[in-house]
Every structure is written in C-alpha cells, then in structure tokens.
Amino acid sequence: MSAHHHHHDHHHFAHVQGDRRLLLAIAVNLALTVAQAVAGIISGSLAMIADAVHNFSDAGALILAWAARRIARRPAHPGMSFGYGRAEIVAAFANYVALVLIALWLVWEGILRILAPQPVEGWIVVIVAGIALAVDATTAALTWRMARESVNVRAAFLHNLADALGSVGVMVAGGLILLFGWWVVDPIVTFGIAGYILWHAAVELGPVMRMLMLGAPPGLDPGEVREAMRSVEGVEDVHHLHLWQIDEHRTSLEAHVVQAPDAPPGLRRRIVEMLGQRFDIGHATLQMESREEACGEGAERGDAPGARGGAARS
Template sequence: MSRSHSHNHTHSVKDLKGRNLIISIFLNILITVSQVIGGLISGSLALLSDALHNFSDVVSLIVSYIANRLSKKEASLQRTFGFKRAEILAAFINSATLIIVAILLIIEAVKRIQHPEPIQSNLVIWLALLGILANGFSVLLLKKDSQANMNMRSAYLHLLTDMLASVAVLVGGVLMQFYQIYWVDSLLTLAIAIYLIWMGFDLLKQSTKVLMLFTPDTIPVDQIVKQINAFAEIKSVHHIHVWQLNENEIHLEAHIDFNKNITLTQFDAILQDVEVLLLKKFKINHVNIQPEFGKDDPKDIIVQD
C-alpha cells in the first residue's frame, strides 16, 4: 500500500511542475510581446533588453518543460537510461543562454552610451510593473521545485533575474520621468547583464560537470576507498568511477580484489554491506562492483580506460 501511495504522489508532483511551467511560459510570452512593443515605442534599451531576457525565459521554460516531460519516459533497449539526463541538458542550455543574452545586452548598452536617445519613461514604468507582477508570480510557482531539481532551478533563475531586471527598469523609468537622467537606462542594462552572467555561470559549471561525468564535489573518493578497504575480506579497491546521472542518482563502479577465492554467496553478503555503507555515508544509490581474486590488472584507484 505504501509503495502505491508513494508512486502516485511522485506523479502528482511532476504534473504540478509541468503545470507551473506552462503558466510561466504564457505569462512570459505576454510580457515579451508587451515589452518589445513598448520598448520600440518608448525608445528604452533597458526595456528592450528586458524583453530579450524575457524571450530567453520563454525559450528556457519551453526547454525545461520538454525536459520535464522526457524525464518521465521509460527506459528501452535503445535508451537503457531512458531520458533521465534531459533535465541536466536543459539546465546546461538555459544557463548558457543566460550568459549569451548578457553579452548581447552589454554590446547594446555600450552602443547606447555612445549614442544616447530620449526615452518615453511613462510607458517604461507601466511595463516594468507588468514584468514585476508576472515574473514575481512565476517565481513563486517554481521556487519550491527549484530547491531540489537543477532543471527547475535554471528556469527559476531565469525568472528571478528577469523580475529583478524589471525592478531595475522601474527604478530607471522613475529617474527618467522626474529627473530626465536618460543615461541611467544604459547603465541599468549593463547592471542587468553582469547579474545574468553571475547567476548563469555557477549553474553552467554544475551542469557541465554532470554532463562530463565528473565526480560530484560532495563525494570524497579517497574516503570511499579507505572505508571499503577496511572490510577484512577485501584486499584492495581500484578502477573506480563515480558520476552523477541526474538530480537523484549517483553511480559508482569499481573493481574489488579479495584476499581469498570466496564463494558467490559470500560475495553477495559483502556486496550488500558495501552498498549500505555507500548509501548511508555518501548518498551513492547505484553500485556496480566487479569482484577479483589474483587477477593481473592495474591496481591504481583511478585507471584510464
């Protein structure tokens, strides 16, 4: 009974994530269209840059939604892991687009600083308020899921930075309205761009490490070797690979050299103890061990395949 309940709860959570993403997509399409029209009419580069960022939000949210749907697909003979890495790939794409958009904004801001133009600040203020409200609502929708899922975190960061960008645009609109400080528009664009790079780089680095099969930062391989070697029956642990498949799965494969030629039943009992150790102390939930006795092969902890 408890297994069935857990399974249904997981599906309801995933369906809720998909629904929240769809709502956020439509809200960002509305903001993007409004800000493009408003930016062209008002002449505000900050508003157009916010619209460009919102457009990247639409793309990133669509990518996140597709990845979320793909991640539910079952494994097959052609795809033995299914699409479990789809959400990591989406996080990589989304973080990369954040940085690309930021670079484009910096280029445009520098051009505008060299050739400043008057701006209709009233329109800027109202559209910035629209951006704050719509993106703020989307941020609240995705905040909970962003804490445990890299894909949702990438979508959440897009929306959070865009909400903050809209706040900056609002401040700029007020300054232009009452003090005619038009250069603040370009300055805010630069600030938005730098913030995008700062927010996107860390997520890009994390997702790249997962895609490159790097050992997770939280996994001390030397400590794993030391604790497995502490088993009386084990002579050495070598040829270790540790990688993160997705947000929920960390895999380890290794060769274990035994002190004597044990039976398969004895190996199964030792393997179970090793799996419990790895799960409890290191959160490694997928273990593949190759047993050996007197085999002539490299005994280094890390061996280049």
C-alpha cells in the same frame, strides 16, 4: 490500495501539478514579452527592450524545462539503460548558455546606446516595468518549490529572477529619466542586468558541466570512498574506481575489488550496503577479483579503462 501504488500516484500527481504550473508561467511570460517589446519600441527605452528580450528567454527557458521534465519521465529501456533523467541536465546547460549569450548581447547594445544616445519616454517605461515585475513575481511563485529540487527548473527560475531584478532596474531608470532627464541611466541599468545574469550563470553552470562531464559528485571524495571500501572485512584492495552522477539525485560507482582468499561470504553485498548507507550511492557495479586476477598498479589513479567482463551488479 498498496503503499507502492499510493506512492506512485502521489508522484504522478506532483508531476502533473508541476507541469501545469510551468505551462501557466509560460503563457504569462509570452504575453508580457509582447507588451514589453511594444512599449520599448514606442518609448525608445533600450532597457525596456532588453527586458523584453530577456523575458522572451524566460518563456523559452520555461518551455525547455517543461519539455525536459516530460522527457526525463520516460521509462528506461535496453538502448537507454539509465533512462532519460539527464535530459533535465542538458536542458539546464542550454538555459545557462542562453543566459550568458543574452547578457553579452545586452552589454553590446548598452555600449551602442552610450555611443548613440536616444530619447526615452520615462512614464511608459515605469508603468510597463511595474506590470512586468508583478508577472515575474507570479512566475517565481509558480516555480520556486520545483526549483529547489531540480537543476533544470532552477535554471529557468534564475532566468525569471534575473528578469524580476531587471524590471526593478528599469523602473529606477525610468524614474530618474522622469525626474532628472538622466538618459545615461538606461544603458547603465542594462549593464547591471547583464552583470547579474553573468554572475548567476557562472555560479550555476559549473555543477551542470560537472554532471555532463561525468565528474564525481561535489562533496563526495573518491579517496574517502575507496578507503571505506578497503576497510570492509575481506577486501584487500580497490582500484579502477569511478564515481559519477546519472542525474542530480542519483550517484553511480564502478570499481574493481580484490578480495582476500579467506574473505567471508557475501562480500559484494556488504560493500554495496555500506556504499548506500554511508555515501547514498544507489547504483554500484563491482568487479570482484582474486589476487591473481587483479589489475596492475596503474589502475590506482582511476584513469585507466580497465576490464569490463565479469562485473557483478547490485
């Protein structure tokens, strides 16, 4: 078997194993959601019901992550020349928006509970929250490795992580209600869960939005890239420079390059190789121009559309 086929088979096996782990995590979370909802209604615990709703969102997030992974693996075609990799970015965005909406709903429900207190059965809360914590830990173990490599799975993982901490909070609330009758702890814990969710969503949503808005990759300075291109022998100027991420692992560049009259052969190839080696830019589209063909000075900012004809692709 060739090295290429071995590499392909390894990736296929990893994808299949990842899909199976996600499906198992989905099944476990759906079962737990039903148990938590029933226990929350019986015990009268808002924090338990809130945890059940959030756990249901965990299952939904995992389903969305699983579907996006499968869509992202579809091959590119003329109508989708970059492929379907950004499906995972869209799924991550949807999951983070869902987290924000859930957190705001929890805050609203907590306020209502403070205004209209209800009795809470502490033992049911503690027992079911303990079971939920075990399930959350299992789900985290199933998705942790994939979450390090995929913003899509990481969004689903953070759903689960927030739910695990929510279960700990619910257990603390149930214990304090049992020991001291402090019913007010229930909505306070709910506020804590909501705050934690909002904080995580705020941290993670920015990079996802940046990819969707075709922003330059974080940590990659367009000015530095421009100067590196200008330093290549035979390059007189670089303008209409655009950097964006196709997905979280692939960066693209588009630019107009003005070449000197005495530029050595293979200039475009040398620029492309430099971009790949120094900045890990895997796809570069360069329009090579002479001095007479060069665009106006306004293109220097990179905010003008520029000409598209005659581009040379790597």
